[in-house]
Amino acid sequence: MRAADEAALRRVAHRRARQDVQRKERVDVRYSTDEKQAILAEARRHNLAGAHLVGAIVMAHLHGELALPEQRTAIDxxxxxxxxxxxxxxxxxxxxxxxxxxxxxxGEAHPVDAAVLAVARQLVAAVRQTVTAVDTAADVAATNCRAA
Incomplete structure (x- = not known):
């Protein structure tokens, strides 16, 4: 699975909010044995019930938050x-x-600990800067997508 597909699925599956009243309406769907096993395996991987995963994906698509593969754009x-x-x-x-x-x-310090700590601090600073740049780029891409 591509990183983009993984991220989209994770975002959609965990966004479905609970409701104040119990969901009582059902939609029956038939899957092959292989399809059902794939759905349940993916749901387990995300620590979700199979019905929750399927419901979240369907509702996200209906709300325009998740496109079908043939509807996805390069921006998505x-x-x-x-x-x-x-x-x-x-x-x-x-x-x-x-x-x-x-x-x-x-504890007992090793001679290289100070050097490793300095490099770790530099790495954390670089990661923070990179995360900020990624967040900014994602926000610009999302804003441009909505404007298009």
Whole structure:
């Protein structure tokens, strides 16, 4: 699965809000065994119920927030690639913070700890700048998409 597709699915699947009243209406859909297994596997991967995943995707499409594959534009892909990139950058920043925390926690210092800590600080600063740039670019792309 492409990073853009992964980001779009994650964004849509977790956006579906709970309602004050229980959802009682049903729509029956038939899937092949393979299709059902694929839906349930994807739902498990996102820690969702299969019905929640399917409902979220359908409602997102109806609200214009998720295009069918043949309706996606290059801007949709770009926005979702930015979202995936941001997740990866955040993980790098988390790892750098864990390194810095470990080195700042005290204990017996090794001769290279000061150098590693300095590099970790530089990495965290670079990741913050990059995340800001990615957020800005994604916002511009989304704004241009809405204006088009």
């Amino acid at each position: 892909d770009l926005i979702d690639e930015y979202a995936a990139l941001r997740i990866q950058l955040a993980r790098i920043g988390t790892n750098a913070n864990q390194i810095a925390h470990r080195l700042n926690a005290g």
